[in-house]
Amino acid sequence: MQQNYFNLKTKLLSAMLFTILLLNGQNTPHSVSMDPSESNMSAFGSNGTIANSVTTFYTHWDTNYLYIGWSEGRTNYSSDMYYVAIDTDPNSTTGSSNTIEGVGFSSTKALPDYYAVYENNTNYYGLPTSNGNAIEFYNGTSGSWNFVSRNGGDDGISSQIDFQDSPNGEVRMRIAWADLGFTPGNNKPIGISYWTNNSSGDYMWSRYPNSNPSTGSTNILLTHQIIFNSTGSGINPSTSFYENSYSDNTIYSTIANGSWNTSSNWEYNGIPTSGGDISVNHSMTQDVDATIDNMFVNSSSNLTINSGITLTINDQLTLQSISDSYPSLISNGTITGTVNYERYVNAAAESGTTTGGNDLISAPLTGQTFGDFKTANPNILSGNIDGVGPYYLFGPFDTANNQYNLYYDTDDDASTLNAGKGYRTGSDGGGTYTFTGDVETTDISINIYNGTQSNWNLIGNPYPSYISLSDFLTQNASQFDSYSSGVYGYNGENSNSWVIWNNAYALAHPGTVIAPGQGFFVSSINEEGTITFDADSRTTGSSDDFIANRNPEVVTNMTLSLSNTSSSFTTDIYFTEFTSLGLDSGYDSSLFGGNAPAFAVYTHLVADNTGVPLAIQSLGETDYNNVTIPVGVNAAQGEQLTFSMTANTLPSNIDIHLEDTLENSSTLLNSTDYILTPSTDLNGTGRFYLNFSNSTLSTLNNKEDKINIYTNNQNKTIIISGVLEGFAITNIYDLQGRIVKTSQLINSKVSQTVDVSMLSNGVYIVELNSGSLTKTQKVILR
Numbered sequence: 001m002q003q004n005y006f007n008l009k010t011k012l013l014s015a016m017l018f019t020i021l022l023l024n025g026q027n028t029p030h031s032v033s034m035d036p037s038e039s040n041m042s043a044f045g046s047n048g049t050i051a052n053s054v055t056t057f058y059t060h061w062d063t064n065y066l067y068i069g070w071s072e073g074r075t076n077y078s079s080d081m082y083y084v085a086i087d088t089d090p091n092s093t094t095g096s097s098n099t100i101e102g103v104g105f106s107s108t109k110a111l112p113d114y115y116a117v118y119e120n121n122t123n124y125y126g127l128p129t130s131n132g133n134a135i136e137f138y139n140g141t142s143g144s145w146n147f148v149s150r151n152g153g154d155d156g157i158s159s160q161i162d163f164q165d166s167p168n169g170e171v172r173m174r175i176a177w178a179d180l181g182f183t184p185g186n187n188k189p190i191g192i193s194y195w196t197n198n199s200s201g202d203y204m205w206s207r208y209p210n211s212n213p214s215t216g217s218t219n220i221l222l223t224h225q226i227i228f229n230s231t232g233s234g235i236n237p238s239t240s241f242y243e244n245s246y247s248d249n250t251i252y253s254t255i256a257n258g259s260w261n262t263s264s265n266w267e268y269n270g271i272p273t274s275g276g277d278i279s280v281n282h283s284m285t286q287d288v289d290a291t292i293d294n295m296f297v298n299s300s301s302n303l304t305i306n307s308g309i310t311l312t313i314n315d316q317l318t319l320q321s322i323s324d325s326y327p328s329l330i331s332n333g334t335i336t337g338t339v340n341y342e343r344y345v346n347a348a349a350e351s352g353t354t355t356g357g358n359d360l361i362s363a364p365l366t367g368q369t370f371g372d373f374k375t376a377n378p379n380i381l382s383g384n385i386d387g388v389g390p391y392y393l394f395g396p397f398d399t400a401n402n403q404y405n406l407y408y409d410t411d412d413d414a415s416t417l418n419a420g421k422g423y424r425t426g427s428d429g430g431g432t433y434t435f436t437g438d439v440e441t442t443d444i445s446i447n448i449y450n451g452t453q454s455n456w457n458l459i460g461n462p463y464p465s466y467i468s469l470s471d472f473l474t475q476n477a478s479q480f481d482s483y484s485s486g487v488y489g490y491n492g493e494n495s496n497s498w499v500i501w502n503n504a505y506a507l508a509h510p511g512t513v514i515a516p517g518q519g520f521f522v523s524s525i526n527e528e529g530t531i532t533f534d535a536d537s538r539t540t541g542s543s544d545d546f547i548a549n550r551n552p553e554v555v556t557n558m559t560l561s562l563s564n565t566s567s568s569f570t571t572d573i574y575f576t577e578f579t580s581l582g583l584d585s586g587y588d589s590s591l592f593g594g595n596a597p598a599f600a601v602y603t604h605l606v607a608d609n610t611g612v613p614l615a616i617q618s619l620g621e622t623d624y625n626n627v628t629i630p631v632g633v634n635a636a637q638g639e640q641l642t643f644s645m646t647a648n649t650l651p652s653n654i655d656i657h658l659e660d661t662l663e664n665s666s667t668l669l670n671s672t673d674y675i676l677t678p679s680t681d682l683n684g685t686g687r688f689y690l691n692f693s694n695s696t697l698s699t700l701n702n703k704e705d706k707i708n709i710y711t712n713n714q715n716k717t718i719i720i721s722g723v724l725e726g727f728a729i730t731n732i733y734d735l736q737g738r739i740v741k742t743s744q745l746i747n748s749k750v751s752q753t754v755d756v757s758m759l760s761n762g763v764y765i766v767e768l769n770s771g772s773l774t775k776t777q778k779v780i781l782r
Contacts, residue, residue, distance in 0.1 A: 040069045040170045047238045050226070054206035054215070057194050058172070059237050061184065069172035070194075081198065082171060085112035087191030088182045090227060091249050091275025091293060101197045102218030103204065107246035110191060110225070114180055186232035186263045187273040189250045191225040209243035222246070229270020230263055240268045249293045250276035254284055254301075261288040275314070283540060286311060286333070294318075299325040300542035302465075305333040313337025319364075319464060319516075321432065324544040326515050328465035331439050341365050341435045341464050343517040346492050346547045348381045348393055348426025358393070358426035359547065360490045360519030362460020363417035365437035370394070371413030376436065379428040394425040397458035397521075400451045420446035420533055422458035422519030435517070439464055444533040448479065448524040455481055456488075456593065460519035462533050466541035469512040473503055473586065476531050481523035482585040483612045487514070488521040488592050489546030495567035495599050499546045503586040504574035504618040508557060508649075513541040520546070521592065557624075558656065559647035560631070560669075560690065562601035564639045569601050570646065572616045573629065573690070579618035581607035581627070587618035596634050601643075604630040604685050608778075609710040611719055624654050624692040630708045630721070631658070631688040640677045643688075645669040650692075657691040661706055661723040662750065666691070686721025686750040709766050709777035716757040718766060718779060721750060725771030730754060733765040740764070756781060 040048075044058040044067070051057045058069035070082055081101065087110055089095075095111030105111060177184060195207035197218070204215045211224040227244045228237055229252060244251060252272040256265045263269040265284070272278055273288060278295040283302040291312040297303050297319045305311055310333060318340040319327040326344070341364040349357030374380055374392060381393040385406075395405040395412075404424045407415070417423075419440050427433065440462050448457040461467050473486065480486065486502030506512055514520070522531065558573040579587045583605060591613045596602055602613040606629055613632055635641055643658050648670070650656075657666045658674045667674035685708055707722035720730065728745040732754070743754045747770065756764075761781050768775045 040071050040172055043172060044069055050238050050241065051194075051208040051210075055194075055196055055208075057208055059192065061177075061231060063184065063233065064178075065174040065176055066180070067172065067174045069170065070196075071170045081117060081196060083115060083117050083195050083197065085115040085193040085222070085225070086180060087111065087225060088113045088180055089275075090189055090191040090225070090244070099219065102202060102220065103195060103197065104219065104221050105246055106221035106223045109248065110244075110246045112191075112193070112225075116175065182231075184231035184233070186230045186269065187271040188231050189227055189229050189270055189276065190231055191227050191244070191250075193222050193225040195222070211243055227251070227268075229266065229268035232263065232269070242268060248277070251279070252276050253279040254282045257283040258285065260284055260286040260290065280327075292317075296320060297327040297329060299327055302328040302330070302540040304330040304540070305335065307332040309333035311335050311337075313339070316340055318342060321516075323430065323547075325542050326466070326517070326545070328516060328538075328540045329439060330463075330465045330538045330540070331441050335439055338436065339365055339439055339464075341517065342432040343435060345425060345427040345431065345433050347430035348428065357492060358424060358490075359492065360422055360424055360458065360460070360521075361433075361517050362420065362422050362462060362519045363435055363437065364461070364464040364517035365435040366417060366419040366440060366462065367437040368417050368435060369413060370407055370415045370417065371410070373417060373433075373435070374407075374413075377433045379431050380433070381426060381428055394423055396421060396423055397456070399449045399454050399457050402454035402456075418446075419444045419462035420459055420531070422460040422521075424458070424519075441535060443535050446531050446533075448522060448529045448531055450481075450524040450527050450529075455524045456521050457524055457531075458519060458521055459531055461514050461516060463535075463538050464516050465538045466513035466515060466543075467533065468537045468539055469501055469514055470503075470506040470510070471534060471537035472514065473501075473506060475534050475537070476522070477503075477586055479522070479524060479526065479529040479531055480586070481525045482583065483588065483610075484523040484590045484592075484594065485586040486522075486589045486616075488523075488589075489518070490520075492547045495597065496569040498592040498615065500572075500589045500592075500615045502589045502616055504576055504579065504588075504616055505572075507576055507578070508574060513539055513543060515541070515543065515545040518545050557649050558645065560601060560658075561642075561644045561646040562599075562633065562635070563642045563644070564599070564635065567599050569599060571602050571614070571631075573603070574616065574618040575621055575624050575650070576618055577621040580620055581605070581623065583608060583610075584618055587616075588614055589616040591615045596632060598634055598636070600632070600634045602632045603690070604632060604708055604710070606630070609708055611710040611712055624650055625694040627692050628706065629690040629692070630685045631690055632685040633682045633688055634684070635678065635682045637678050637681050640675065643667070643669070643674040653695045655691075655693050655695050657693070659689045659691055659706070660687060661689070662687050684721060684751045686723070707768060707770075707773070707775050709768065709775065709779065711756075711779045711781060712753070713782045716755070716759075716781065717753040718756055719751065719753050720745065720766075720768065721752075723747075723750060725773060728768070728770035730769075731767045732756065732759075733767065735763055735765075745770070 040058055044060050048058045048060045049056060050059055056071040060067040068084055090110045093109055095113045100115060195204055197204050202218055204218055204220055207215060209224045209226055212222045213220050224243045224245055226241050227250050228241050252270060253267045254265055255267050258265045261271060263271050272292055273290045275293050278292050280297045280301045280303050286305045286309050289310045294315045295317040299320060299322045316338045319329055320342045321344045323344050343364055345361060346359035347357055382390040385391050391406040391408050395407045398405050444462045446459055486500055489499040490497055491499050557575050559570050561568055561570045591602055594612060596613040602615060603617045606627060619627060645656060656669045658669055659666045689706055709720050711718055724745060724747040728747050730743050731739050732741040734740050740759060745752055759781055763780055766777045766779055
């Protein structure tokens with residue numbers, strides 16, 4: 001970086017030139033006059049001033065020349081020495097740190113390539129006395145001084161100087177870009193430092209930037225320089241420069257969304273194509289080849305690399321997430337170099353607890369071994385189990401045995417973090433894991449299984465970008481179990497731990513995206529199936545992952561909430577044009593695992609009920625005008641329960657009542673909550689119902705809607721839930737109309753079973769007679 005040093009005053013001048021171009025929008029900057037009758041202010045203009053500190057500095061340029069000027073001081077006085085250091089490649093370590101007149105450069109990276117001095121002493125640098133005032137360049141590569149221009153003269157080739165001594169002294173000079181081996185442009189940064197010494201070289205009386213050591217006795221090591229990110233025409237330096245350490249790269253920060261190759265999208269107007277440290281704070285599309293030193297893509301920001309474009313990274317590219325927002329990197333081109341993704345991970349479950357905490361994640365960058373990964377992330381919890389260890393709170397889900405695995409000691413160090421695979425983990429106190437590896441750019445496929453123990457598979461987004469939920473569900477619809485089709489995300493809560501996104505959710509929330517590095521469960525309908533992540537589903541976003549209290553509230557058509565003093569649980573109801581009262585695969589989704597926990601609220605299908613507890617039920621588009629939905633509740637006796645409607649986007653004329661058949665009560669949830677303290681444990685359906693009705697229509701719900709008849713094929717029983725009246729009996733008919741079983745029911749029980757283990761598999765008709773109520777229901781025994 002050291003090939004010639006200019007004068008201290010030069011520095012201010014170049015910054016000023018930058019500013020004039022930017023503000024005035026000139027294609028060619030104002031050339032510097034060499035007329036002694038004209039002042040620096042009139043020559044450079046007020047926008048050419050970049051600093052005032054004892055000395056006023058000016059900087060400006062055009063296509064052929066760099067112009068530098070300074071005011072104040074005795075320019076014809078032998079103790080006035082004006083210096084400028086020029087760094088033509090501030091992102092490399094070329095150049096020289098040689099001292100000049102007791103001033104050197106404190107640097108481990110950027111070094112001046114040139115420095116120049118304007119001096120008035122006839123005895124300096126071996127010049128003949130007759131030469132008088134002169135500018136001389138020192139070439140850091142050749143290590144030699146060269147005469148450039150003399151008193152009031154023009155060498156006719158490259159440089160020119162003019163000085164005035166009244167009233168305060170002004171000097172201005174021009175230096176040909178060709179002499180600096182530099183071609184100006186929007187992608188060409190240049191660094192300049194300015195200072196003034198006396199001729200004895202033992203006292204500095206001004207300098208810029210001011211972050212350099214204070215003026216005074218030398219020896220002094222300069223620490224900072226001014227960086228002009230862009231030297232393209234029309235750029236005015238007085239507003240388009242910043243000061244930077246000699247030990248740091250040129251800094252580029254985005255200030256707007258859009259094209260990489262547009263200077264107005266970057267602070268200080270420079271386009272980074274050759275070195276520098278990049279901070280992406282917006283949505284940026286790289287549409288020009290670039291080589292950079294470091295890049296940071298911050299949370300909620302996005303970088304897309306177009307096809308045919310190459311990004312070369314000298315040091316590292318790092319994507320930085322926070323607890324509720326993640327950056328995206330979509331590469332359709334080529335990336336060469338090291339890429340990191342700092343992925344936020346929820347805190348581990350507290351000691352002594354069995355639920356809550358932890359997180360489900362996937363690798364947003366792939367190919368890293370677990371050994372390297374755990375070394376890079378000491379915040380992965382580890383410890384002994386029953387005196388054996390260490391085990392790491394990190395590992396996949398074993399579908400065959402229906403359990404999470406933990407990686408152990410060094411046994412799993414060689415295991416790679418593969419694309420599309422999900423992992424259960426938990427960080428120490430909440431923080432980021434750093435993934436280092438490959439950026440996936442093509443379709444990713446991963447096998448899923450339906451075994452004897454489980455059909456649940458832990459997978460995850462394999463890209464360092466968001467992916468479209470609707471695209472993922474559409475692509476893989478045929479792979480999901482009919483009753484649990486969708487994405488099951490873990491939210492870290494002790495109860496109601498699963499966030500379920502299916503087609504109904506995607507329909508109600510268009511544009512929903514799955515976060516980078518997000519793990520989730522899917523259920524397989526086939527013994528062995530394949531999930532595909534389509535590269536075309538990659539997209540940008542800024543939303544949170546599934547962890548509770550970090551997601552903004554989502555609005556569904558209707559959400560019923562059940563809460564007690566310590567927990568809450570919800571179930572969702574949708575009404576769409578694509579669904580019906582029966583099972584609609586992809587739109588109706590069961591609770592995770594198909595079983596309701598000890599505290600839960602859920603629903604059963606309105607038609608063709610098979611007893612599967614649903615977390616999401618979708619009905620026809622206008623069924624809300626008159627429909628009754630069975631509600632299942634699991635809760636302990638003696639605890640106060642509150643039923644409430646926490647979301648509702650249905651028309652305002654739709655009334656939603658919660659009916660408690662045991663208490664013979666009906667509560668309008670549109671305006672109030674239903675609160676009760678049960679005297680016995682609640683378990684299953686039959687007592688509670690959601691009644692939807694149009695307040696402008698005269699609609700009545702039939703009593704038979706409050707009775708549910710469905711099969712439990714695991715233990716070969718038929719379940720009848722609901723409040724019965726008087727003497728109750730069931731007759732079961734085969735398809736030939738023959739009675740194959742008759743059972744008397746107990747009308748004091750809300751839910752009871754009929755053993756049908758003696759019947760063959762097939763279709764049967766159940767007839768229920770209870771007082772004035774008669775209901776028939778087709779069932780299938782499997």
